[in-house]
Amino acid sequence: MCSVEYDGLTGHVEFNSKGQRTNYTLRILEKHRRGHREIGIWYSNNTLAMNSTSLDINVSETLANKTLVVTTILESPYVMRKGNYQEYQGNDQYEGFCVDMLRELADILKCSFRIKLVDDGLYGAPEPNGSWTGMVGELINRVEGTPLAHRCISKPGVSDSEWMFTLIIISSYTANLAAFLTVQRMEVPIESPDDLADQTNIEYGTIHGGSTMTFFMNSRYQTYQRMWNYMHSKQPSVFVKSTEEGIARVVNSKYAFLLESTMNEYYRKLNCNLTQIGGLLDTKGYGIGMPLGERGMERLK
Missing domain, CATH: 3.40.190.10 (Periplasmic binding protein-like II)
Structure with missing residues (x-):
C-alpha cells in the first residue's frame, strides 16, 4: 500500500512508510452568496497559502x-x-x-x-x-x-x-423555542403538550407565520403532529397575528398560547393571572x- 501513488478525486494520493497519506493539498473554500470560492490552499507539510479572505477586511x-x-x-x-x-x-x-x-x-x-x-x-x-x-x-x-x-x-x-x-x-424563528403553554389559571389539569392534545375544552394556537408554528408543522413527533393537525384545521382559526393578540385571547377565553420562553416569562411577570405549563420542546439560539x-x-x- 505504501508504494501506491496516483491522482484521484481528492488530488494526489501517496503514503509514507507509516501508511500515512503525504504530499497532498487541501483547498480552503469560503461560503459565498453564489456558492463557494477558493481562498487558499493547505499543504501536508503544514504550509498555508491564502489567496484572499473576507477575514482580512478592515x-x-x-x-x-x-x-x-x-x-x-x-x-x-x-x-x-x-x-x-x-x-x-x-x-x-x-x-x-x-x-x-x-x-x-x-x-x-x-x-x-x-x-x-x-x-x-x-x-x-x-x-x-x-x-x-x-x-x-x-x-x-x-x-x-x-x-x-x-x-x-x-x-x-x-x-x-x-x-x-x-x-x-x-x-x-431563531429564539429559544420553548413553546411554553401560557394559559389562564383554571381547574382543567394540563401539565404537558400531551394533556393539551388529549382534550377539547381549551383551544390552543401560535403566532401565524412564526417558527413555533413551523416547528409543529414540520415535527414528526406524534403528539406534535396531532397538535398541528388540530391547529391547522380548526375554525375559527386558532392562530394569532401578534403576541399581544395571543395573550388577550388567553385572558378572555379558554385558550392556550404556545409561546417562546423569554416572551412567556415577560408576560407572566406583567400579569399574575397567567401561568406556564410544560417544558422545553426545542432549543435554539x-x-x-x-x-x-x-x-x-x-x-x-
Whole structure:
C-alpha cells in the first residue's frame, strides 16, 4: 500500500512508510452568496497559502459612514414604539432592548442604522413555492425601504451605501423555542403538550407565520403532529397575528398560547393571572440575520 501513488478525486494520493497519506493539498473554500470560492490552499507539510479572505477586511473601513437597514417587528420589550412616538422621527420613535443593542453596535462599528418595520408584520415562514414571508423573506429578497437603499446596494463600493440585515433576535424563528403553554389559571389539569392534545375544552394556537408554528408543522413527533393537525384545521382559526393578540385571547377565553420562553416569562411577570405549563420542546439560539455572503459584516455575528 505504501508504494501506491496516483491522482484521484481528492488530488494526489501517496503514503509514507507509516501508511500515512503525504504530499497532498487541501483547498480552503469560503461560503459565498453564489456558492463557494477558493481562498487558499493547505499543504501536508503544514504550509498555508491564502489567496484572499473576507477575514482580512478592515471592518471599520467597510462599515464606516454606512447605514444598515434593519428589518424588525414590534414586540415588547424588544422593539416598541414610545408612548409619544408621534413627536419623533425615524429611529427616535422606538425603544427597547434591541434598539439599545443596535445603538451599541453602531457605536462600536462606527456606522449608523435605520429601523424598518417588516411590511407584512410576520416573523417569517416558508411558503409552498419555496419563498419566505416576513423578516426572513425580506432578508432573502433584500427588500429595502427607500429607493436610495436600492441604488446603494447595487454599488457596494460607494460610501454611505445602505446594507440590509434582519434583526431576528426578537423573533421566535431563531429564539429559544420553548413553546411554553401560557394559559389562564383554571381547574382543567394540563401539565404537558400531551394533556393539551388529549382534550377539547381549551383551544390552543401560535403566532401565524412564526417558527413555533413551523416547528409543529414540520415535527414528526406524534403528539406534535396531532397538535398541528388540530391547529391547522380548526375554525375559527386558532392562530394569532401578534403576541399581544395571543395573550388577550388567553385572558378572555379558554385558550392556550404556545409561546417562546423569554416572551412567556415577560408576560407572566406583567400579569399574575397567567401561568406556564410544560417544558422545553426545542432549543435554539438568538442571533442577527444577514444576507448570505455579505462581506464586511462579520463582527455583527
